[in-house]
Amino acid sequence: MSQQVKAGKLTDIDPLGSRRLNVNGLEIALFRLSDGEILAVENRCPHKGGVLSEGMVCGPVVHCPLHDWRIDLRSGEALDPDKGCIETFPTEVQADGTIYLTVPASLLGASGTDTHIA
Amino acid sequence: MANKRKKLVLVGNGMAGVRTIEHLLKLAPDLYDITIFGAEPHPNYNRIMLSSVLAGGASMEEIVINDLDWYRENGITLHLGQAVSKIDSDNRRVYAEGGIEADYDELIVATGSDAFILPIPGADKEGVIGFRDIKDCVAMQEASRKHKKAAVIGGGLLGLEAARGLLNLGMDVTVIHINEYLMERQLDRPASLMLQKELEAQGMKFLLKKQTEAVLGKQRAKGLLFKDGSMLEADLVVMAVGIRPNVALAQRSGLAVERGIVVDDYMRTNVPGIYSVGECAQHRGIAYGLVAPLYEQGAVLAKSLAGVPVDGYAGSVTSTKLKVSGVDVFSGGIFVEPEGARALRYQDEIEGVYKKLVIMENKLIGAVLFGETGEGASLFSLIKSGENIAGREKELLLGLPADALASGGGGGSGTARLEAMPVDEIVCGCNGVSKGDIVSAIEGGCTSLGQIKGCTKASASCGGCKPLVEGLLQIHAGDDVVTVKEGICGCTSLSRDEIVADIKRMGLKTVKEVMNVLEWNNDEGCSKCRPSLNYYLGMLFPAEYKDEKESRFANERYHANIQKDGTYSVIPRIYGGVTSPTELKRIAEVAEKFDVPLVKFTGGQRLDLLGVKKEDLPGVWEALDMPSGHGYGKALRTVKTCVGSTFCRFGTQDAMGMGVRLEKAFERMNAPAKVKLAVSGCPRNCAEATVKDFGVVAVDGGWELHVGGNAGIHVRATDLLGFVKTDDEVEEWASAFLQYYRENATWNERTAPWVERVGLDHVKQVLSDEAERKALHMRLRDTLDRTVDPWKQIVNEPELRKNFERLPAAEAVSVSAADRNDRKEEESA
Ligand code: SRM
Ligand SMILES: Cc1cc2nc3c(=O)[nH]c(=O)nc-3n(C[C@H](O)[C@H](O)[C@H](O)COP(=O)(O)OP(=O)(O)OC[C@H]3O[C@@H](n4cnc5c(N)ncnc54)[C@H](O)[C@@H]3O)c2cc1C
Ligand code: SF4
Ligand code: FES
Numbered sequence: 001m002s003q004q005v006k007a008g009k010l011t012d013i014d015p016l017g018s019r020r021l022n023v024n025g026l027e028i029a030l031f032r033l034s035d036g037e038i039l040a041v042e043n044r045c046p047h048k049g050g051v052l053s054e055g056m057v058c059g060p061v062v063h064c065p066l067h068d069w070r071i072d073l074r075s076g077e078a079l080d081p082d083k084g085c086i087e088t089f090p091t092e093v094q095a096d097g098t099i100y101l102t103v104p105a106s107l108l109g110a111s112g113t114d115t116h117i118a
Numbered sequence: 119m120a121n122k123r124k125k126l127v128l129v130g131n132g133m134a135g136v137r138t139i140e141h142l143l144k145l146a147p148d149l150y151d152i153t154i155f156g157a158e159p160h161p162n163y164n165r166i167m168l169s170s171v172l173a174g175g176a177s178m179e180e181i182v183i184n185d186l187d188w189y190r191e192n193g194i195t196l197h198l199g200q201a202v203s204k205i206d207s208d209n210r211r212v213y214a215e216g217g218i219e220a221d222y223d224e225l226i227v228a229t230g231s232d233a234f235i236l237p238i239p240g241a242d243k244e245g246v247i248g249f250r251d252i253k254d255c256v257a258m259q260e261a262s263r264k265h266k267k268a269a270v271i272g273g274g275l276l277g278l279e280a281a282r283g284l285l286n287l288g289m290d291v292t293v294i295h296i297n298e299y300l301m302e303r304q305l306d307r308p309a310s311l312m313l314q315k316e317l318e319a320q321g322m323k324f325l326l327k328k329q330t331e332a333v334l335g336k337q338r339a340k341g342l343l344f345k346d347g348s349m350l351e352a353d354l355v356v357m358a359v360g361i362r363p364n365v366a367l368a369q370r371s372g373l374a375v376e377r378g379i380v381v382d383d384y385m386r387t388n389v390p391g392i393y394s395v396g397e398c399a400q401h402r403g404i405a406y407g408l409v410a411p412l413y414e415q416g417a418v419l420a421k422s423l424a425g426v427p428v429d430g431y432a433g434s435v436t437s438t439k440l441k442v443s444g445v446d447v448f449s450g451g452i453f454v455e456p457e458g459a460r461a462l463r464y465q466d467e468i469e470g471v472y473k474k475l476v477i478m479e480n481k482l483i484g485a486v487l488f489g490e491t492g493e494g495a496s497l498f499s500l501i502k503s504g505e506n507i508a509g510r511e512k513e514l515l516l517g518l519p520a521d522a523l524a525s526g527g528g529g530g531s532g533t534a535r536l537e538a539m540p541v542d543e544i545v546c547g548c549n550g551v552s553k554g555d556i557v558s559a560i561e562g563g564c565t566s567l568g569q570i571k572g573c574t575k576a577s578a579s580c581g582g583c584k585p586l587v588e589g590l591l592q593i594h595a596g597d598d599v600v601t602v603k604e605g606i607c608g609c610t611s612l613s614r615d616e617i618v619a620d621i622k623r624m625g626l627k628t629v630k631e632v633m634n635v636l637e638w639n640n641d642e643g644c645s646k647c648r649p650s651l652n653y654y655l656g657m658l659f660p661a662e663y664k665d666e667k668e669s670r671f672a673n674e675r676y677h678a679n680i681q682k683d684g685t686y687s688v689i690p691r692i693y694g695g696v697t698s699p700t701e702l703k704r705i706a707e708v709a710e711k712f713d714v715p716l717v718k719f720t721g722g723q724r725l726d727l728l729g730v731k732k733e734d735l736p737g738v739w740e741a742l743d744m745p746s747g748h749g750y751g752k753a754l755r756t757v758k759t760c761v762g763s764t765f766c767r768f769g770t771q772d773a774m775g776m777g778v779r780l781e782k783a784f785e786r787m788n789a790p791a792k793v794k795l796a797v798s799g800c801p802r803n804c805a806e807a808t809v810k811d812f813g814v815v816a817v818d819g820g821w822e823l824h825v826g827g828n829a830g831i832h833v834r835a836t837d838l839l840g841f842v843k844t845d846d847e848v849e850e851w852a853s854a855f856l857q858y859y860r861e862n863a864t865w866n867e868r869t870a871p872w873v874e875r876v877g878l879d880h881v882k883q884v885l886s887d888e889a890e891r892k893a894l895h896m897r898l899r900d901t902l903d904r905t906v907d908p909w910k911q912i913v914n915e916p917e918l919r920k921n922f923e924r925l926p927a928a929e930a931v932s933v934s935a936a937d938r939n940d941r942k943e944e945e946s947a
Contacts (some may be wrong), residue, residue, distance in 0.1 A: 008925040016668035021925040030925070034642060051684030054672040054732075056645045063645040065672035065680050081573045 002104045010038065010097040018053040018062075023103055028089065029053035030099065031073055033060060038091045039073040040101045046071070046084025123151045126423070127212055127222035129202045129367065131156025133165055134396030134412035135228030136184055141420035143192055149424060152194045153220045155212070157201035157229075160252055161186050166409060168255050172283030178252065195220075205371035207389050224391055224423060227368055227379060231361035231397040231407070236271065240333030246355045249280045254356075261354040262287035269293075269342055269352035271330055273300040275438055277358035281322055282444070284356070292323040292350060294330060294342065304438050304449035308465060309472045309488040316445045316470065325350065363398045363405045378405035383430025385419040395419050401431060408436050437498045439491060448494035451484030451501040452476055459483060462515050465534040475515055480508040536589045545590070546576035546583045556587060560594040567591065568608060606865075607646035609638045614864040618654050627662065629655065629669050645671070650865030653752070656788060657860055660901040673750035676922070677908045678735055686735055687728040689749035690742050691785060694759040694777030694797075695723030701744070708741045720749070722756035722794070736919050739909040745785065746909045752866070755794045757781035758806065762799030762816065771816030773799035776848060780814075783849055784856065786905040787898070790863040790872075793856065808836045811859075811869040812852050817841075821848050825855055825881065826873030834870040837878045839885070854891040857898035858884055 005023050013019050013032040020043055021028050029043035029052050039060070043053050050066035057063075061070050061079065070079040076088040091101045126142075128135045131154050139152060156162075160182070167181040189196045200214040205225065213219045233248020235241050245261060247254050258280070261268070266289060270281045273295030284291045293300075299310040300317075314324060329345040333355055342350045363378035374380040374388040378400030385393045385401075395415040397407055406412060411434035421428035437450030455461040459478035464471070471489035475482060475497070481504050485497045497514065500507060507514060539545075541554035551574045564570045570587055571577055577584045605611040612620070617636065626632045629651045633643050643651070648669040655663045667675045678686035690705070705725055709717050715729035724747055730738055739746075748754060757780050760766070762773025777797040787793065796807040797814040806829070807813030813824035813836050820843040824836035839855065842848055858881065863872040873881060885891050912918045 012920065012925060014668065014921065017921065019921070019925045048682070050682075051680070054676065054680055054684065056648065056671065057642075057668065058644050058648065059640070059642040066682060068645055081575055 002102050004100055004102050007099045007101050010036070010093055010099060013038070016057045018057065020053045026103065026107055028101070030091070030101070031057055031062060033057065038093055038099055040089040040091045041071070041073055041076055042087040044086060045069055046078055046086050047082065123149065124223040125221055126150035126152045126224045126226070127220050128152070128154045128226045128228060129212065130228035130230055130396065130398070131158065131162055131196070131198070132228060132230045132396065133162065133409055134230070134416055135226055136162040137413055138226060138228070138395055138416035138420050139194070141417055142423050145420060145424035145426055153197070154189070154194055155197045155200050155202045155214055157199070158251060159199040161189065161198070163252070165251070168249070168252070169279035169283060172255050172258060172280065173286045202367060205367065205392070207371060207392060210391060222391070224393065226419070227373070227387070227392065227394040227398065228396040229364040229367060229398045231363045233357060234360040234362045235357050236330065236359055238330060238332050240335065240339065243333055243335055243339045244337055245339035245353055246333055246357065249276055249356055249358050258284060258354065258356065259287060262289050265353040266290055267352045268354040268356065269350055270356045270358055272358035272360070273297065273324070273326070274303060274358065275301060275440060277356070278317070278440060280356045280358050284354070285321055289354070292325060292352070294325045294328050294350070296327065296329055298327050301447070304453065305447065305486055306454060306474060308463070309447070309474065309486050312470060312472050312488050313445060313447060320444065361397065361407055363400065365398055368394070368398070376400055383432065384422050385415055385431065393419055402433050404433065406434065406436065408438060410434065411436060435502055437494065439494065446487070446489060446491040448485070448487040448491040450494065450498045451482070453484040453486045462511055463538060464515050467534060473515055475511065477507070477511065480506050482507050482514070533589060533593060536586065536593060545586050551576040553590065556590050557594050560591060565595050572608065606650060607644055609633070609640040609643050609647050610636060612636060617651070618658070621654060621658060627655070627659070629666055653788060653790065653865050660904055674752070676732065676735065677746055677750065677912065678730070679750045681729065685729045685731055687726050688730050688735065688738055689720060689724055689726045689747040690744035691747040691781070692724040693781045694757055694774050696759070696774055696778060704742065708738055711741065712738050722749070723758050724756060733923050735922050736913050740913045745907045748786065752789055752791050753793070754781070754784045754787040754789070755792050758796035758810070760798050760804035766799055768802060769799035769816070770818045771799055771821065773797045773805065773816055776814060776845060779845070780849065780852060783853065784902065786907065787856065787902055789856070789860050790865050791868040793869070795852070809833065810836065812855060814848055819843065823848065823851050826869045826878070828868055828870035832870070837873060839882065850891060850895050851885065853898050854885050854894035855881070857894040860898070
């Protein structure tokens with residue numbers, strides 16, 4: 001079971017930039033890669049909880065702003081030599097630029113689960 | 119008039135006694151009539167320098183401390199060559215051997231010590247001497263003219279200095295030592311062995327663990343006989359086995375004597391009116407054999423004789439240096455670790471350097487330095503002060519910032535130290551990487567610094583441990599070490615200079631273009647190269663280049679300092695640290711309005727609003743209506759000032775005015791690294807200008823310009839760039855210096871290491887060319903005139919401001935997995 005969320009438009013995010021959004025208590029970071037691909041991950045570095053949306057985007061990887069861990073935005077895995085993993089969320093961009101992302105209900109706070117379950 | 123003065127008599131015209139008199143004369147020149155008796159026929163001389171006299175480095179005249187004029191000028195009655203033989207303490211009178219007598223009210227006994235002559239058969243023969251005074255020195259010099267073979271009994275400080283002197287006098291010298299290693303009272307075994315090796319190389323011979331039983335010969339010494347039956351030929355025998363406090367007179371006169379004359383904390387003996395200082399005195403059980411403690415004793419005694427309030431003498435920690443052997447040896451405090459203490463060692467057999475620190479409860483209690491003794495004095499002051507040194511151990515041991523050790527990247531130095539390092543010792547403090555982690559990485563196949571950095575993170579942050587990592591690489595990878603040409607980051611093998619030259623030559627215009635054309639092995643670069651390329655491009659083409667904020671670190675992208683919880687801190691610019699009640703009120707109101715969790719004065723003379731939510735930043739800036747202080751950027755930070763001539767009674771110039779002027783001139787200036795300025799109104803330097811990147815110190819009639827200071831990770835005091843007279847010149851020189859730095863330093867390199875790298879002389883040479891200086895100044899002006907305040911810009915441009923907000927509350931649509939798939943198919947259709 002999962003919930004689909006409409007999350008702004010492609011143009012809301014600068015190339016190689018990021019925006020944050022909060023889905024029922026869950027902090028998500030949306031990234032726009034150089035080729036326009038949009039990726040969404042949990043906005044929390046597996047190291048010490050750094051806010052990944054503030055990091056520098058290099059290819060499909062974001063450098064955490066706090067201690068420079070590199071997180072692969074597609075897999076959510078920290079790159080070597082660091083170990084750790086964060087949630088990733090499937091995203092889709094509509095023809096009109098609207099971004100949708102899918103969040104598993106299990107990750108949402110109680111308030112989220114009762115309202116929008118598929 | 120004169121007979122109103124009290125009578126002070128000093129017995130012993132040596133270093134401690136006369137020093138006491140000198141001190142007393144400064145404190146109370148008219149209090150006493152002073153009489154001095156000296157057994158030697160010389161005025162007070164520097165006994166320490168006898169070693170140098172013997173070794174040929176100084177003449178007898180040069181070592182005199184107080185010449186006969188001094189005694190005369192100070193009205194001192196001096197009896198040279200007059201040994202005092204009796205003290206009549208009941209009648210307060212002393213008698214000398216030559217028949218001279220003197221009355222006293224106060225008496226100081228400072229008879230020093232005698233060389234200890236071993237009580238063995240033959241010790242009274244001609245050619246057997248101690249090493250204590252000018253007479254001994256002369257005897258050795260004479261012997262060296264007639265004889266060839268010298269034996270020095272005693273491998274301590276004194277014996278080795280005597281031996282070195284005799285070598286210089288052309289004698290064949292053997293040092294006989296009872297212990298198994300030399301200078302055991304000052305050195306531990308490793309240092310001692312290094313010393314021995316070095317002295318052997320100089321031609322000194324050693325017989326260790328040898329006990330002398332007799333001096334052979336008829337009238338004159340001919341040789342030595344040892345307990346093990348062996349013999350040594352020698353026609354000069356110097357006994358340097360120790361000193362004996364010279365207490366015969368005191369004993370005879372009824373003073374309490376143990377090893378030395380017993381004194382209390384005020385240097386008083388048991389007999390009223392009689393004091394004792396120097397090597398003959400025993401304080402709290404210790405009779406010292408070095409001048410520093412004796413001088414401390416002298417100071418205490420001088421003060422109490424002068425009637426100045428004084429804390430008693432509490433004993434001393436001592437340190438020694440071997441002066442004349444051509445080897446640098448320092449030893450201080452407790453150098454053999456007692457129970458509960460730990461010892462840190464550094465040994466470099468190639469360079470002949472050994473260092474040992476003894477630490478107990480985070481305090482330095484002792485140190486031994488061999489080969490490099492430059493830090494002896496500062497370590498000794500730490501030993502004496504007993505301050506907490508936790509966290510500074512490595513720096514103290516290595517004696518210099520760790521990265522300064524990396525000469526040329528060979529990393530060879532400190533091999534022994536690295537080998538001795540426990541596996542769990544942390545090498546990279548930033549990332550908590552231990553020696554063990556690095557060694558396993560090497561064993562796992564890492565053969566270059568880059569690879570180790572990649573797989574362990576060691577040296578990936580501040581880089582301070584790089585030499586250690588390189589050293590480990592050398593030890594554990596040996597011949598396999600790949601010294602890859604290191605590029606500015608893992609994405610390229612090109613250096614900063616190559617990149618900048620290529621950008622100029624090919625006219626590359628964007629970060630992406632540079633990475634493509636110069637064949638980066640990572641298409642989109644990394645968090646190291648991208649910001650640096652962005653900087654170089656902006657520096658080279660201030661007019662055309664459009665700054666790429668996506669290639670900037672969060673702080674510089676959002677123009678505030680990111681905190682660990684993702685909030686930001688805001689530091690508005692307060693020019694020169696000068697504010698006003700209105701401004702302060704506004705800051706206070708903003709802090710209240712936005713519920714700012716903490717307001718703090720920074721170390722840079724301004725206010726920091728900490729914990730501001732990202733979405734509030736533009737609102738905070740708008741309400742503050744002050745420019746950004748750039749407290750987050752590789753940019754001009756603060757210009758600290760002192761109050762200067764505006765209010766201060768010492769101020770020579772308007773420091774605040776100059777600070778404000780410079781801050782206005784250079785605000786918004788990007789640079790390879792952060793840049794800090796300060797202006798002080800006089801050489802008291804309250805604005806700490808001499809640890810800034812560019813520091814200005816006002817002096818009467820002008821300004822001193824200082825460059826290359828840093829108060830951060832490695833403190834570095836500035837170098838003096840020059841002196842100028844006018845305010846305009848200050849700005850011009852500052853501007854030229856900063857621009858030259860901007861154009862030539864490597865990204866992330868502050869002025870301190872940069873100045874060290876290129877050399878102050880080079881910088882001076884460039885800047886003193888007036889045409890060049892003005893050109894640099896104009897280029898910086900041109901660059902800065904194109905900049906705008908980033909806060910204002912963000913506040914006013916919705917495209918920029920949007921990035922601070924969360925995306926609008928996401929509207930949720932409930933869909934099933936199936937629905938979603940349908941839609942996807944539609945799309946792709
Ligand atoms: C706010 C302040 C501390 C304070 O509360 O007083 C501060 C805070 C930080 N300093 Fe600092 N430094 C502050 C004055 C200093 C000073 C003193 C000064 O400027 O007079 C120094 C030593 C002087 C010098 O730079 O030579 C100083 C030497 C450092 C260093 C070491 C730099 C070096 O070259 O060795 C770093 C690390 C770095 O830059 O890589 C650093 C880094 C930092 C950072 C930016 C760490 C970071 O990257 O997050 C801290 C940000 C805290 C935050 O989130 O706001 N801070 N820092 C001071 C701001 C002054 C201002 O008004 O702008
Ligand atoms: C070769 C050499 C090298 C040294 N190197 C160092 C060094 O590197 N660092 C260091 O800290 N220390 C060093 N020392 C030790 C230092 O010189 C002594 O600690 C210091 O001189 C002691 O001062 P004092 O006044 O107690 O004794 P002294 O300087 O010996 O003075 C005592 C004086 O009293 C005289 N005297 C004795 N009895 C009588 C009497 N009855 N009547 C009149 N006069 C009398 C003696 O002749 C002598 O002149 C060295 C010593 C020597 C010999
Ligand atoms: S010294 Fe500077 S960098 Fe370190 S904690 Fe304090 S403010 Fe932060
Ligand atoms: S919190 Fe992200 S690297 Fe430390």
